[in-house]
Every structure is written in C-alpha cells, then in structure tokens.
Amino acid sequence: MDAAAITTTAAPMQPILKHQSKGIDITTSESPGPGIMSKLIDLRTLHYVSTPEHLNCPICQCPFINPYTTICGHTFCKACIVEALKSPMGSKCPLDRTELWWHGQNQNCDEKGNGFDDPVVNAFIETFIEDEDPDNPEVQQAIANYHNGSVRQRRAVWRLFNSVETTVEESDEPITSEIVRNLLLHPSEGDQSQEEDNNNEEYDEDESNDDIFPAPIIISNITDDLQVYCCNEERGCDWIGPRWNIQSHVLDECGFTRFVCGKVKLDGSICRVLTQRRFLADDADSTENNNGNDDEPIEGQTDNGNKNKTSKNKQQGCPHDLFPCEKCSKMVSQVDLEWHLDTECDENHLKCHGCSLEIPKKSFKKHEDTCVKIHIECPGSIYGCDWRGRRDLLEEVHVKQCVFVKLTNYFESQQTKMDKLTEEKTVLKNQLSTVLDSVIQGRLTNLGYPLQVEEVNSNSGGSNPNNISSAMQNLSTRLSNIGLDDADYVHLVLEFERLRADMERLRPMMAEFEINKQIVNSLVNENAQLKDELTSHRMALNSVKQQIQFMLLERRRVARTGSSNNGQSPAGGAGGSRLKL
Template structure:
C-alpha cells in the first residue's frame, strides 16, 4: 500500500506540472490544449500504457490530428511534396501541382512568398478575396474530389494501437471508430467515490462498468492490492505467483518470465529455419540444433538464397526505376507532352511560354545535341534493361538448378533408407537360416550317438522258424 501511495503521489506531481505548463488544460494527442474540466488530484496515467487517444471533449470538439496516423501502405503519388504525407484537404495550383491546403498556405508565409514551391511560379492568392463571375483571382483551388476520396480511403491503424487495438480501416472512419467502438479509447470515469467526489480518472472503455474500475482489491495469486485497470498488467509483468505451463518441458514459470523461457526452451517444437525455402521439418529446438541443422540442405543453402533474393529485390527496384525513366522519355519524345496529375503541358510551354504550343513544332524547338543526348540516354537505359533481364533469367535458372539438386538429394536419401531396410531384412533371414541349420545339425549328431535297440526273444524265435 505504501508503494502504491508513493507512486500515485509521484504521478500527481507530474500531472500538476503538465497542467501548469499548458495553462491548466488537457494535453490532447495532437499537442493542442483544451479547457475541459479535470480534477487536480487525479493522475493522467490511469493505465500502464497512457499513449493513445483520450476522449475528454464532446463529440463535435474532439480533436484528431490526421498527420499522426500510421498508414498500412502509402502510394508515393498520393503524398504531399511538402509534408511527405498523404494529402489532407488537397489544393491544386494553376501550374498543376497539388499540396495540402495548410502546407501551401504555410509556404506563402515563408521568405519564398506566394510562389509554387516546385517551379517558383508566382501565384495570386488571398484567403479573404471574394471570387466574381468574371474572373477567379486565386491561382490555387480545391483539387478534384476524386483525389480527396482516394486519400480518405487509405487504410490506417487505430491511434490506440500502442494500447492493443488491432483495428485497421479507412481514414475517413477513424473518428467514428475512436469515439463509438474502440475499447481502448479513454474516457473520464464518472463514478462517485466514497468521499462523494467524482473519480474523473481517464479510463479505457473496456474497463468502464457499473462499479468504479479503480477500486482496489486483493490479487487472487499473490494478494497485492490492484484494481481492474492494472490487473492485466500486474498479472503479466509483476505477479510472481501467476504461473504458466510450458508446452515443451511441462514445467511451470511465472508469466513475467515465461516469454524469455519459451524463446530458449530446448524441448519446445519449432519450424526449420529453411521453411521459407521449402523445408517442412518440425521438431524440438534441441534436435534442430544438434541434428537437423547439420543435415538440412535448405539451411546450408540459406545464405546463398538470401544473397540471391537480395540481388533480385535490387534488380526489381532498379527495373522499376528504369521503366519509369523510359516511360518518361518516350512520352516526352514521341508524344511531345509532359503530364502532371492530369494537367498536360506542351514541351514548348515548359521551355519557353512565349513560343507556339503547336505539337508539330516540338522537334524544331529541341536542339540537335539535346535530341542526341536523349537518344543516347534511351539506348543506355535499354541496354541496362536487357542486362537486368538476362540476370533475372540466370537467377531463375540457378534457382531451378538448386531446387532440382535438393529434390535429387531427397530421392537419394530415400533410396538409401530403402536399401538399408532391405539389407537389414536379408541379415535377419540369414540369421534365421543359420539357426535352423545349427538346430538340424545338432539333431543329426544326437541321432547318430544314440545306441541301437536289441531285438526281442520272440522275434528271434520267429526268425529261426522261418
């Protein structure tokens, strides 16, 4: 009890320091302050893991910073060139570049001024300027709605992933999930304490019930004082009498040390390290280290496989880059256009806006040395692509050869096992024949050594009469 009281006092001091630093407000996950009520005598850390989303405001005022989201996968063409994150409220400039609205407006406040960050084109924009029917004075405008829909459909992880939430869903539904369904979102506990005060501690939704989850009770294993919020953490990381039985050695260990034991237990069953290359063996870690690792062909060739796989990944990446470069060069040469998010510009417009935009004059505007340089680069890229294709074919042949050798080795092992079994069977049959021969020989020797029986007197008289 003394230790718990000291810990609560320490957390209380830290909380008061945070409140004084933020104007006695609540720190949201986005670093913003809120004027929501919070008792001064309640520590923020009401659970072992306090990082995540806390619902301290009303539904309409609950702040969520979309820039703190963790994406499952991010297509590069959907990233803002400034913040390098998927577009949030995308705006497009008159020169064809797209940025987040807040990002492009922040660049206007920099020494660069009202210029495009990519091509330095002067942009006219005033946020309070009214648009008229005759002319739109702003050179930046909202991007097509389909771009916003695509970015909003990107898969993101829950902000409470560090607390154990496994939810993955579209970005547009993250707020609905956090507020309405996530069991790890923390809310202020509204239960009345014995002193008549509201508890007020931030508590995950899964712990809220009819009773206050912060009421202390004795641990069923060791007898220490815990509550519903800290029970799971206590049993897994602190309790010394919460035992778990190992499936390998059948011994019991405390839960807090069980994971370390399981990672070194010699009796527990594991898969062969060569599983990813085709080995289907499964057995104890002891047999793996002493016998199987030295005999498995896939383990012996794993270093070669990893090297070839790394080379193949490098070749694939290089191939993608070369294809992209070739596609860009071909588009610029054969079509005479360069495309940026759906806005097509003639090469003449890019090189000199005062020149004619007629596509038929494209090659007149290009100097001969520039055209020759482009063709040389195209030939170099074409040669590199052919080389990569030959290397890929060679790698596939080597992979097939190694697979064939491994299969042949397995067949030879099976044949050796069969021959060994046949030899063992023949050896047993020969031993049986030798035993029968010895038994017959002993019987013959005993028969020869036995005395001949004498004839009876009656038989002799009968012989004399004849």
Template structure:
C-alpha cells in the first residue's frame, strides 16, 4: 500500500534568514539590524522598518531606535504596510536543500510549502511500517535503507544506508595510495598517506616565496641548496616586525576613527573630469594633487580637533584647581568658626566653674548660731528647719549639675 500524501509531508523547518536569494535584494528591503531581507516587517514611530524579532530584541536592551537613537518603546512599533511585506515575500529564493541536489527556486512565501510537500531532497518518515527512520522524499518508494545488512567482506552488520561509507573504511578491504599507487588495508592507508615518500609537497620555505615542489623523499636534497631556507631567520624576523606594525597600525586607525570618522579619498576615475581629453600622466598627477590636498585637509582638521581637545583639558584643569582653592578656603573658614565656638564654650564652662566655687566657698564660710536650753533647742529647731529649707553641702555633692 502506497503511503498517503500526508505521511510524506516533511517536518523540516526552514530558517528564512539562512536562505540564498536568486538576485541581490534591494537595500531598501534589508533590516538595519540583521542586514537581511525583512522578516515580518514592522515600522516604528520614527518611520524606520525592522524585522519584528530584531526590534523586539533591541528594545529589550535599550529603549531607543537603533537608527536615529530616539526614544522608542514597544507601543511605538506597529506592523509595516502590507506593500513592504509583499515585496519581501515575493523575492525569489533557492531551495534550502540545494546542497543535496535540489535546483528548485520559488518566492519566499512558498519555500516552506515547497520543502514540506514537494522537495525531493527533504527528509520524510520512512514508508516501511514500524520504521522510525528518515529518508529523502525521492527515495521513499524504494526499499527501506534502515535495515541491517551484512558486509560481504568483514561480515559486520551495518545499515544499508551506511553500507557505502562502511566499504570505504572496511578493515578487510584494501585501497591504493593516491600518490604511490601501492595497495594498503583501509586502516593503514591513512597512516601511509601521512608519510608517503611519493607525495608531492611544497618547500618548507614556501610561505616565504619559494615555488619549488618535489616528492617528500627528495625534499632534503632541495633544502640544502634553497636560498629561502638559508634566509629563513631573517625573513622570520621581518615577518614578526611586519605583524607587529600591522597591529600597531590597526590600533592607531581605531583611535583615529574614534576621534574623527574616516573620509573617503578620491579615486583616479573620479579625479579626472574628462579622461578622453587629458593624457594619462596629467590624470595621474592631478589625482596625486587631489589626494595630497585631501590628506592635508584631513590632517589640518585632525590637528584642529587635537587643539580643541587640549584647550578643553586645560580649561578643565583650571576649573579643578579653582574648585580645590575654594574647597580649601571653605575648610579654613569652617575651622575658624569651630575654633570660635570652642573658645566661647570654654569661656562659659570657666564662668560656671567660678560660680560653683563661689557658692561652695560662701556656704562653707556661713556662721552657725550657738544658744542653750529651750531657747537653744528652739533656735536649733529653727535652725534645723532653716537648714532643711536650704540645700546642704552633702546634697549638692550628690545631685547632678546640668549645664
């Protein structure tokens, strides 16, 4: 019983960003973020068009437009006009299985249905009942390639699908060396090829410019007379110096690009207005003059930027010194104010101490009344009452005086 059409539908997913287009798409249909043709295009409030997934990911990192850096939120993103979506969906793309042999091409909006239903190289479920393997759609009506078969040479059980690759590695089979044409068993062939004396190899100094090639067995004879081999230490030193200079040049170029964006220099074709009426020497000399003047203008502009930056740094240094002087004066004034306050507090404490000493001395020197009998008792009672009304020295010593 032949498998139904639904059972032949492929579950292969299509990555629209990885598709190859039959013709280069217009720059107006490319996303500014991923630089690929738009996928589910959306438009921002500032009238820029992006892929829906690209702008969503960008807004998660920064709430600004990636093009003009204006404030942007998810609410400011709306679907793009249907005309833009139709333009990108009608672009002709190649089948994603072209590396397997499919030569079909179709509009982008049809490529998923092509892979799912029509592509002969898309992987579908095997038609044999009980087999869960996948096979190309063009081979679905043939015998199941997932059945185990026995190798006729080593009697090893392999899948029919893997039989061809197994024969290239079967330990019981031998193959000829592509260099010396001698037969070797498959496990030993790769070891022999790595050291085959008949293999044609380049001179060890070929990366320095030596064009000589010879079999591996004769390379020792060549190295004895090769001038590049003799100059290898010097050439290696020069290569290292050139690599260092290239790295330094790259670093300097990056710093210059941070200071000033690069300006394109004129080409020879754009420098001469009428090449038919002028000779080659005149055109080349005018081109040289234009390039020289352009470089002088660029250097002068760079020097002006440098002078402006240096004046800004000097101005900032003057402001910092002025702020330091102001801060020092403020600290001095604050210290003087604290000293005045401390002097006033010391004077107040000394005044209180003198008043306390005077009170203690006046109480110590006060006279005590002396009388006898009842009168004396009455006087003692009166004195006792007067004494009780006043503060005693022992009481004043026990109480806490709050200033």
C-alpha cells in the first residue's frame, strides 16, 4: 500500500485513441485503504447538484469541507482558514478582521528555531521597554523570556498586544510598560493573571487554545449531506448521492472507475491498460469467447459499453482483445464496442418508425430530425395539445388549425413575464430576509452577505435591470437614513428612555386631573339643583307677595268702607297701581 499509485487524472497516461473523459483511476491492484481516499477524491472538485450560498466557504467558495468556526462567528473550511491565517494577511478573520489566535501561526518561526518572532509584536514590546537601558540584564532577560517562552506566555503577550488599540481608551487600567515588563519577566505570574482574565482557560500547545474551532456538528452534517454527482459523471455514471457516500461509491460500486486491467491477453501477456470496472466484472453469464483474433493491444480506453450487446463477446481473458464486429467485421475490442456501434459502424442499422428505411445508427438522429413520415408531437404539446402524427401532416394540416400553436406566442410572452417576476420576487425576498435578519440582530449589518449593503443592492439591481434597482436604491438610502452606526443607535435608545421617564412623570398628574374633573362635575350638578331650588323659592315668594297685596287691598277696602265711602277712589288708584307691580 505504501507505493499505491492512485491518481485523479484529467489526462490519460497513454495517447488518446477515442474520446476521453475525466474520472477516477486507481492504478494499484490492492484495494485502497481509508488513508488513500482523501487523496483519491478531492471534495473541492465535486460537482454539486445545488449549492446553497450559505453553506459555501467564503474563501474557496465551495461547500464547507471540515468546517471551522472563529470566535467572531464566521465559518470556513479548516484548510482555508488555516491557510488564510498563514497568509500575509496575518491572524485575522478574513470577513471582519477580528484578531484570531491560532497555535500554528508562528510555526514557521518555531521550525527555524527562532522562537516566537512576530516583528509587529516585537516592535510593540520594544516601545514598552525602550525607556529601559538595553544593557540592563533584566530587560535582556525579559526579551529572552518572551522569545523562548511557552505558548501560554506568548499568547498572553499577543492578547495584550491586540487589546492595546481597542481597550486603551475604555480600560480602567491602561496597559503600562509595567504590566508588560511583569508579564515578560515573570511569565508564571503573568500566566496566572491572564488565566484569570480568560476564565481559567487552559493553555497548552494544542488546538484547545485556538480562536478557531470545529464548527457545530450540524454544519458538517448538512454539508456532508449535500447531493453530488459522481466523479465519473463525464464517463457516463449517473449516480447522485450525498457527499459522505461518494468515496465508497467510487471505490466500491461505480462501474466507471478505472482499474489496471491485469487480465491475461490472448498472447499470454498481462494487460496493463486502465479499464473501467464494468468491463472487468466477472459476470457468470459471460463465459463465451468466440473471438480468436489477433492480439494487438489497444491503447485507449473507452467510456461506454453495452452489456446486453456484448455479453456474448465477453471473455474470460482481457476485454481489450480484438474481435470482428458482427455487423461490419471491423476489428474492435469489447470496451470499444458500444462506441463503435453508436458512432462508427456503417452496418449497425436501425429501422425508422416513419419511413421504414434502415438507417445506420450513427446517422439515425440526423434522420429523425428530417424524416417527413416520422411521428412527432405538435409543437403546442407543451401547452396541452395531444396531437401526434407525421411530420408532413403536422406542417401542412395540423399547425394551421391547432389552437395551441396559435397561442404559442402569447404563452411564451406570459412565460417570460412570469419568469421575470419570479426572479424579481426571489431577489426581493432575499433582500427582505437580509433586512429582517439585520433588524432582529438589533442593528443593520451586511449579515449573510459577503458584500456591503450598497454592493448588495447594486448586484441585485444587475440581475433585474428594471424597477428593482431603483427600489433597491431607495431602500438603501432609507436604510442609511435610519442610521447605521452604534452611536446613533445609542442616541435613539437614550431618547426613548427619556420619553418614557417623561411619561411616567405625567401619569400621576393625569390621575389628579381626573379627580378634579369629577369634583367640578359634581359641583356643577349641585349648582343646577340650587338654581332650581332658588327658582321655586322665588316663585313661592312671588305668590306670597301677591297674597299679601291682595290681603292689603282687601284690608284697605274694608277700612275705607268702614270710615267713608268718598275717599275711595285715590286709594283704589293706588291699590290698582300696586297690583300692577
């Protein structure tokens, strides 16, 4: 197994005789072990049935392979993120530039034996100890400690270094050269304090320290379940299955994987030609060998074979032995037979259903396209016409009457319109879900999109050059009007809190006001009652007044009649005038 020569070849090792396609070749007679598999099939070259955008690694743009997630929440293939961390970009997340610690990031330096040697971090350390006398053994010791220190210490310094820019303003305890010196001079103490800061994480020279770690298993499960085409698709394999199954399919099942033939040829030599599994299979019913022909080896390999047709030609020996074609007597080998019959043989006739002529198979397709007697479907069949008949009749008679054909133009325009709308709808839906996501997150970000908000909009505008792009622009301006930065957000929250406090203050006043209103209402009622009472009193008073006047009048009259009858008229006049009052 050590020298297992397994190749995934695009180009054949031998001259191309016939059409040649990409696929998997295994050039060892032993069955490959699991270690070989990963070399055998590069999952990145697979052809996926569909690739959901969100399952693509932002770096290789393929569905995740061994996904790793960063502390900032982004996921990449492990190989991609590791390569990115090693790249000139340095230890930053490729998506948001968060500083990421990774145990292998100074591997190269370690290999050279120089210890941890990041020029940027070195410069940082120097700025903190530059006040010191460089000849001071303490300072030298500090630098030496740092360079030869444990991962634990290096990481501590590294973290400190990365926190300088971000925390120096808000930190209660600004980073001072004192801290750096302590950390460098007393690595163990530094470790402890750092460990406390980091919730007692363990510091070992392994992956548990890293800021990148395997993604949740569900992500690998989903990506491993994605449907892929067989690697031998181009050779004719139509297998489609989950990605996790591709290796066992290619190695154990796929008839299009090529192996070294290894069979004994008619001349006694062993055939070394790469041959697809299906030609090597030892079928029970393929025992005949009626071909005693010459043994010139064929160098090429073919991609197709037809078991039914070739079963009688199957041999115990090598499938590359030549025999004459049944039809034209040209010398062919079993592996070439199907290709020969389909594209080369002049005598392999097929009978046309329409004109009953016998046409060689290689030109049959062409004939089918032109034969006037062949039965074909009405072009309106996709819209529901079930007419089927001879081509000449179709053209001369049916097309002129068929309603569906007449409506075809209309149907087509409707179809394009519908397609356009569907596409538009998809774009809008995506846009909406992005916006909703962002809103749920509490702030507007370009979450879920590799592009900035503006760029996303211009992209979507591109795929739908009509109204959409302007709508998107509107949306984008509106979004930017809402205010994208945290400061605005904080401001809004404060404003909101202030308004809430105002409202709370106003609430008791409102209640008081209600009570006052009730009091006023009851007073009004009382007032009305009093008014009524007053009126009735006034009326009573008036009637009493009238009675008194009447009685006064009566009395005067009695007095007058009692004294003299002559003095009557003036008093009567006075009484009359009183009565009028």
